[in-house]
Amino acid sequence: MLQPILYILVFSAELVVFRKFRSVAVRQAALLAGSYVLYYTWSRWFFAVLLASTVMNYLLGKWVRRRPYWPALTSGIVLNLILLGTFKYLPPVAIVLPFASLQRFAHLALPLGMSFWTFQAMSYLFDQFQGEELAPTFAEFAIFMAFFPVTISGPICRMPEMLPQFRSAEKVPWSAMERGFQRIATGILMMQLAKLLGQGILSGDSINTGFDSLTRWTGPDVWCLAIGYGLQLFFDFAGYSHIAIGAAQMLGFSVPENFAHPFQSTSPSVFWTRWHMSLSFWIRDYVFLPLAVVRRQMWWRNAVLIFAMALFGVWHKATLLFVLWGCYHGVLLVLHRQVQQLRRRFNWDPPAQLWGAFSWVTTVGLISLGWIFFRAATLAEARHMFSAVLSPSSYGSHFLSGSLYLLVVGLIAGYVGVLFAAKKVAVYSSQQRSTASNQADGIIGVLIQKRWLWLPPLYALTLLVVTVVTFTQGTNAAQLVYRRF
Numbered sequence: 001m002l003q004p005i006l007y008i009l010v011f012s013a014e015l016v017v018f019r020k021f022r023s024v025a026v027r028q029a030a031l032l033a034g035s036y037v038l039y040y041t042w043s044r045w046f047f048a049v050l051l052a053s054t055v056m057n058y059l060l061g062k063w064v065r066r067r068p069y070w071p072a073l074t075s076g077i078v079l080n081l082i083l084l085g086t087f088k089y090l091p092p093v094a095i096v097l098p099f100a101s102l103q104r105f106a107h108l109a110l111p112l113g114m115s116f117w118t119f120q121a122m123s124y125l126f127d128q129f130q131g132e133e134l135a136p137t138f139a140e141f142a143i144f145m146a147f148f149p150v151t152i153s154g155p156i157c158r159m160p161e162m163l164p165q166f167r168s169a170e171k172v173p174w175s176a177m178e179r180g181f182q183r184i185a186t187g188i189l190m191m192q193l194a195k196l197l198g199q200g201i202l203s204g205d206s207i208n209t210g211f212d213s214l215t216r217w218t219g220p221d222v223w224c225l226a227i228g229y230g231l232q233l234f235f236d237f238a239g240y241s242h243i244a245i246g247a248a249q250m251l252g253f254s255v256p257e258n259f260a261h262p263f264q265s266t267s268p269s270v271f272w273t274r275w276h277m278s279l280s281f282w283i284r285d286y287v288f289l290p291l292a293v294v295r296r297q298m299w300w301r302n303a304v305l306i307f308a309m310a311l312f313g314v315w316h317k318a319t320l321l322f323v324l325w326g327c328y329h330g331v332l333l334v335l336h337r338q339v340q341q342l343r344r345r346f347n348w349d350p351p352a353q354l355w356g357a358f359s360w361v362t363t364v365g366l367i368s369l370g371w372i373f374f375r376a377a378t379l380a381e382a383r384h385m386f387s388a389v390l391s392p393s394s395y396g397s398h399f400l401s402g403s404l405y406l407l408v409v410g411l412i413a414g415y416v417g418v419l420f421a422a423k424k425v426a427v428y429s430s431q432q433r434s435t436a437s438n439q440a441d442g443i444i445g446v447l448i449q450k451r452w453l454w455l456p457p458l459y460a461l462t463l464l465v466v467t468v469v470t471f472t473q474g475t476n477a478a479q480l481v482y483r484r485f
Contacts, residue, residue: 006041010034010148011247018251022169028139031166031251035146039112046111053083053114054145057121058138064128065135076125084118087111089318113152115315115485117145119282124159126286134159140166149247153240153482155256155278165253172252183246185459190239191480192466193411197232199473205401207232211375217388219395220405225385226368228408229375231415234262237276237482256281261419266359268332271367279315283308302337306330316374316485321382325373332366424448 017030040047060076087110094106124144128134136144136159144162200206204213210225217225241258248255256278265271272280288308292301306327313326342348369389376382388394398405428448447454 003041007038007148010038014251018172022171024167024169027169028143028166031148032139032143032146035143035148035151038148039146039151042112043109045109049083049087049111049114050117050146053080053118053121054142056080056083057124057145058136058141061124061128061134061136061141064125068129068131073125073129077122080118080122080125084114087114092318110484112483113154116154116156117151119156119279119315120158121145123156123282123286127159132160134163136163136166147248147253149244149251149253150255153237153244153480153485155241155244155258156282157255157278161254161256168252170252172250176252177250180246180249180251183242183249187239187242187244187246189459189463189466190235190242192463192470194232194234194236194239194481195470196466197228197235197407197411199470201403201407201469201473202401203473205403207404210400210404211381212377214399216399217385217394218398219388219391220398221400222372222385222389223368224398224400224405224408225375226371227412228404230368230371231408231411233371233374233481234259235411236480240480240482263364263415264360264419265363265367266356267363268329268336268367271363272329272333279312283312287311302334305333309333320379321373321376324379324382325370328370328373332370425451 011034014030014034018027021027021030036047039050056079057076060072060079064072064076086105087108090105091108091110094103124134124141140163141159143166144157144159147157147162150157197207200209207225207228210221211229214221238259245255245257258277260274260277262271262274265274288304291304291307294300307330309330310323310326312329313322313324316322316325369386372382372385376385425448428445
């Protein structure tokens with residue numbers, strides 16, 4: 001309970017500083033102090049690792065900028081990977097391998113957000129190597145590494161976009177603060193919905209128990225769990241991202257988006273431009289594209305694509321299931337490219353609406369099945385779940401409770417309804433601007449125009465109901481799944 005209160009206090013103090021002071025030095029000092037105070041309260045050891053990484057990468061950045069050669073860049077990347085690997089990958093290896101010398105590392109805790117701020121540091125080195133005009137002071141680089149809205153779980157930021165903002169003395173407009181507050185409110189509700197999926201409406205009837213407690217699944221059970229877990233992960237991580245982006249926005253900062261309606265994707269390629277975008281684009285820009293141009297053959301590009309997605313999986317966790325999850329998505333991306341090539345070769349142009357519907361159903365279905373690798377506890381569990389999906393005889397019954405099916409279907413319907421309403425609001429607002437009229441047209445128009453009268457009470461009621469339900473079920477569902485990565 002102490003951490004949220006401290007976050008609110010620090011965030012409030014930062015808001016006051018950014019409203020009252022136009023001095024860049026004062027703003028930077030307040031931002032660095034607030035970020036360090038928050039991170040230090042998690043653990044002094046975590047803070048020491050962050051500070052060590054900050055000093056190391058600042059010096060490496062100066063070296064790469066002064067001598068933009070491969071040895072300098074390679075040294076920087078290797079040192080970062082060694083530091084990250086020591087905390088993230090060595091402990092599980094030490095547990096498995098029977099070497100006494102490794103046992104001292106078995107209980108090393110991963111500093112919060114280390115995967116994220118390490119990738120930020122490496123992007124800084126890559127950008128320096130590529131000739132970006134970056135010359136941050138140590139304080140500016142330290143803010144970049146510890147910027148508190150995004151430190152724990154991203155979005156992953158890049159120095160060329162953040163440095164000018166750290167040096168800005170502009171006053172934050174009230175419109176930006178309003179939009180930021182709206183995003184924070186949206187994120188809080190989404191994270192509570194994720195918690196509801198993790199705990200269920202009734203005790204023992206949840207996504208978590210469906211994966212962790214059941215030993216037998218039918219086809220409908222697996223689809224419910226796969227789709228439900230994808231929804232849980234989306235609400236949880238996209239909700240956090242809304243809070244992080246909204247908090248930064250209220251302070252006058254623009255950080256990268258992380259999600260853009262991923263469940264509307266009609267191909268695996270589109271999905272990965274909409275899901276965990278800051279990491280997806282990082283892998284694309286710093287791994288896939290540099291390697292893809294080494295050879296011109298198509299097989300090489302496909303192999304690099306699968307390798308890049310396997311790295312995506314290893315970034316989460318160095319286990320066989322996460323490697324399989326990454327390779328699975330790499331294969332989906334390659335297959336999508338093959339379908340595109342076949343369509344061009346045979347000049348096949350199916351009806352747009354029919355093909356769009358088929359592509360959407362196929363994409364969402366395949367993406368959902370991929371979450372089995374991501375969430376299953378063991379390879380045997382994943383194998384049993386895929387066997388159930390592929391067995392026609394398993395579709396005549398189910399082991400999951402009806403309340404979980406109802407919850408998943410209800411949240412899907414609610415999410416679709418919100419997207420539909422948001423689209424209607426956007427269309428209506430555009431029409432109002434084009435006609436320069438303030439007159440509402442019909443009941444729908446009145447509801448849209450007066451939405452600030454009924455929307456906040458509806459939001460508060462929904463949040464209250466969801467919070468009460470999750471509170472009565474206990475607090476077993478982990479909040480912010482990506483914190484452990």
